[in-house]
Amino acid sequence: GNSVTQMEGPVTLSEEAFLTINCTYTATGYPSLFWYVQYPGEGLQLLLKATKADDKGSNKGFEATYRKETTSFHLEKGSVQVSDSAVYFCALSYDRGSTLGRLYFGRGTQLTVWP
């Protein structure tokens, strides 16, 4: 079946530190991969996505590269800010047949950035 595994949190960093949140997936075929972010008290919003192997998604200084050979989509940012404190979810969508459009989420990783 389809599933996503992401690193457990919480992750605590100082401002300007480098961030990596690991995400690996299991899927049949060629899923699209996503990172969603949930700020305190809000719903999820799309951070970035990649739809095929070797694509790099990027937004707000965050990047993730779709690695089919390692079935991974790790999230990185070179210099985090306090405002990046949130919960980050890795997700996949497998657009075949009856599962078209469904998102499968990882458990989320809480990131806290201290000034």
Next chain:
Amino acid sequence: DADVTQTPRNRITKTGKRIMLECSQTKGHDRMYWYRQDPGLGLRLIYYSFDVKDINKGEISDGYSVSRQAQAKFSLSLESAIPNQTALYFCATSDFTREGADTQYFGPGTRLTVL
């Protein structure tokens, strides 16, 4: 104004009561979803609807029902609430034809407590 709205935002109820959570969207999307979020478990899909006449069960539909009253409205009901349905509930929408099958837009969530 928010594109995806949920009412109520918070609800406390008692075991055995019937509860309805409502979702409305102004994005013109055909696809709507209900998820629940529990700490450490990420988001799990309850039901989804690809159009007004299409309703599908997700991973955890037992104890829930839905109604798609119109393209813009998708309600989730708990016929007889129980304490382990205490969670944060999110509605989401997506539109396959305009932006691809995958990007989902989330409402702000409804925090439900069942005593």
